[in-house]
Amino acid sequence: MTSMRHALPWPRTSARSGAASGRLSTLPGHFSALLRWLGLLLALLACAAAQAQQLNTAAALFKVNRYDLLWRVDADASAVMEQSMEEEALSDQGAQGLTKYTRMYNKALSTLEVLEAYTLKADGRKLPVGADGMQKQSGMASAGTAASWPDAEVIQITFPNVQKGDRVAWKIRTRQHRPQLPGWASLQEYLPPLVDYDSFHARIEAPQALGLKVVATGIPLVASTSGTTAVWESQARLAASVIDNTPYNTLVSYPRLLASTVGTSEELVALFARGFDAKAVVGDKVRELALQITAGKRSTQDKAAAIHDWMRKNIRYVAVYLGTGGWVPHDVDWILANGYGDCKDKALLEVTLLRALGIEAVPVLISTFNEYMPPELANGFNHCIVYIPSLQLFADPTDNRIPFGSLPLADSGKPVALALAQGGRMMQTPVLDPARNSIVVKTVLDIDARGKAKGSVEIQAEGMAGTELQDRLAALPEGMNAIAVQKLLETDHWRGRGRADYAPVQREQQTQALAIRDLEIDNLLNDPQSGSINPQPRLAMPTYAIRNTGNYGAASRSYAMGCTPIRLREEAELRFDPAYKLLRIPQDFKQEGPDGIAFEARYQREGNTVKTTRELTLSQPRQYCTPAQYALRKPAMDAILKNLRGTVLFEQ
Template sequence: MPIRATRVLAALLLLCLVAAVRPAWAVQPSIVVHKLIIDMTVRPDGTSTITEYREQSPSSMAAAAQIGQYAIGFNPSLQRLDILEAYTQKRDGTRVPVDLSQVRTQQAPGVPNVPIFRDMQQKIAVFPDLAAGDREVIGYREETDKPLFPGQFFWNINFNRAVAWEEVAITIVAPASYPLQVENFGVDFARTEQDGMVRYAWRYRATDVVAEDLAVVSAWDRLPRMYVSSFPDYAAMAAAYARLADPKVAVTPRIQARADEITAGIADRRGQARAIYEWVSARIRYVALYLGAGGVEPHEAESVLANGYGDCKDHTVLFEALLKAKGIEARTVLVNLDNAYTLSGPPTMAQLNHAISYLPEFDLFADTTSGVAAFGTLPFQEYGKPAVMVGVDGEAVRRLPVLAPGAATISTRTEAHMQLDGAIMGTTVTEATGPAAIALRLTARWVQTAGHEPAARRQLVALGQQGTGVFVFPPPDSFGQSFFVTGQFKLDPQPEILDGDSFAPPLGLQLLVRPGDYLLGPLNRPTLPETEATPCYSGRQSEDLSLEVPEGRVPQRLPKDRRIETPFFTYTARWTAEGQVVRVRRELVTTIDQPLCTGELRREAAAALADIRRDLRAKVVLAGP
């Protein structure tokens, strides 16, 4: 898969001893928040007034550039936002005001530029002459006139450990007749009641920051954090979502006609559901707007059908309306599409940012937004997650199933031969099934966009090789359980191999990940502590590499075979030499039955990944003629 930078944090410099011994993990903060004061007044109808005052300093010009444009997101269809004050306070105490008349409202980044998605906006205050050590001061008021869910209030915050927090004070005042549930992790909390009003107060301070080495799971799973909600439980939240969404799943004449057209000639009910799923996946463009960011109320199914695009909640509304037209029941499921594996105790939208569907008749979950997933197959990151089921009696929180053994496979085969000048030519076939096939199809789409030959050159460079190549594959925009991509390549001459330099059989145009990576956690993160939980999955990965060397050349010595075996996974590597051909086969088989590797399983996985990294570096040296 093309290498992408995802959620990468800047490395921070270790502090020396200053006046007293500081923790070994303490680092110099890039940002110091001197004050964060948030006061909220919540009314019995769920509307609220929130005022925030913040003073913060950058420790470098790079940090000043990072925070010098302060963006405040809001939804103008639900809220009013006013910046009350904003200025740069220089080290000598001089104030350089922000020209509030120049603050403009604009569409938030990542919000699609299409007519029905204009509700998530932001105001940006640009702080003049902000330098390292100066203070950026801003105060603003947010009036919520229309809660996301009628009559309900919820709020949450987490505290980045790479930031120094000197003083944080958060208060909520609400009527005693409007009780709020709270949950706190690493934050001081106090509750007082007087004259029919309840004051909820939190304080936080953490001046020694921590280098986290790019933790894998969400901030909502691990950082100091707090949650507040007026919902008594997730069943109440699910019912509130149903009240917003159910009217949108209307079977109009146009919806009925489209459902009949899609299923024409298909008598089998599962076949009808599959046909509708594939039609929505292929025909309705997915516009990624996270649930909750721009509201939780979907558009009418007929509107989504007419527009031809929609976000996740719009996808579910149209999919479920078309199913309903054929008498097939479906329920919306709210889940996390990123790397959060918990739900807050008080019901909030902190970890719920995506909507998919559950078809109880077939006991099957379906996500139409990937556009290429086989019916009943989900992307990797949705398996095993806690989710909120809409439209069910009793407990609404359910856990999506983990991947079944053997459901996800990746196999790569590279066969290459070396010419007398050291150039290497060959072919790579990458084949995948289940959720891995989704990733491979999306990669093939990337190749189509980038161009087959330019994409091949970029992938060779990403794999540490120089040369040219081309990808060949069938159309990726289909829904089979498996998919394959062929890559033909020619690497630049490497005569040093013939002169005795060590080498490994080339990866060629291998796609996706190598054995060990992803299923057991990130392979390329050797400093990630074994105490850090990582997502992990059941599946199988195999890699077959072979290189035919010129006549008269033979390997002096093959690397050692390797076998790692635990109750949940087995990794093997086997080297052979037959005539002029050197081969290595690597395979990982996992039967992990939980969504996260934690505790002893994580320790075993971390140790295995260290051994696998060493194995992947194994090389061969040729003997001369």
């Protein structure tokens, strides 16, 4: 699914910053160790990044000999962070990856000093980083929807002469003199088991009266006091381990040290709402605009829909941060004058327009990552949307693909913090409904004695599946339908042609039909003399049942995985030339599994024609599966996948 563009920063600390995610790489403040390791993996392994995360090849490239962290928080929520790290290159690739270290910070809120940086050679020589190895870049400019950040400052350290067996070391002090939100100091230190940590030591100090909350999971934590100062210390040695492919809910899975002056998400969203509501000023210009947009509309539903649709079509998503702009929106007049804004800007304007009509609306904090369980302390949010209490409805004005009344996949089924009039409140956004997130594929192919096929494929998609199909079609240049079909076939090493027929994409509805007519596949059968073929030949599109089941190849999982509620129906008719002798077709099969799994397949032979009807429904009440739920579902899903892979055997 298409990623959301995020405007809320995620205050996290880090050993190394990285570029594992364009979403996170634009955020203010420090970065977590999680980003550092994933980013370095991507830089080293490029296209093999996903595999690298799964197999933990990073552990063969480098290790952390020592990571020390000291965080002192003052009574006004200002803070000083000192971090020092020594990493060892275990291979030539690891040495290449450790040669550069980059740290970005918000110079409007903090200062950064590099206290020490050097390469320690295997023979004991210490090579300090010279002045030319310390590079500073002011401001960050980005194209498209990525955030631009004039107040960002980037420090890059380039270590000299790093070879296999050498170590690189640095020490940095960051002073945050102005918090992101009044009174909010926050630390999130994640230690994903991608590499070995020979030694991790963290110390946190804060005035007892500040009431700082500190939580450690997967690592020990000892709390004590020294006069009026509260102290927390953690020491650990952590070993790398295999990480499941595409893990979900890592914020509650990886070893971590969390600290915050704001304990709950309800308190955090209330704090955020103070600055947000101060900007939600209903002036004459806003009131007139709201009345103009909703002229002729009578019901609250219709008025809210009109406002939302106007926002989607007239206010572009563009993020430019200044000062605390990562958490504080621009003024309404500024947003209207420029015709753009980031997520909280767009949420602010939509909320203000609705309030101008007497429709109560409030901001909502949410995460668009694969995180469906909130961490122990308030944080983990990176996006802002809108909630309309009288309609009990969420809306995301940043995604112009999604009509009013629906949410994008990244927003669905997520824990959210709402700033209601009565105070902050936690809720959950609606989970995708398979009754409205569905795909029907109908295939008819005539297969001649040479293995060539002629026919058609029709696809009808609804809900988020409809939006995804719309995304593909909207990206297709005019007049390129025939070439698009040819390239689609080539993806599966087929040679052929056809034309794509579809109605113009209408984003007001999450429904889309696509018909591939005059379809010809010259080499559908690799060996027409004898072989096999799936009774539902699949084009290179994510519209088939087998491509929506999830990956159940592992015997077990240690981390959650994605489980998308969906209904998929396949109807196929393969008409074989009389020259073929059909030896076997798959058996009818029905599986009623646990956790909302339902599958039924019927296969019918009429002469040399094989007719297939298969329907898979996944209706679990969430969009992830825990390791225990994976184990519960696996036997049923394995049986379903076995049937979906069944083939028609033939010979001539």
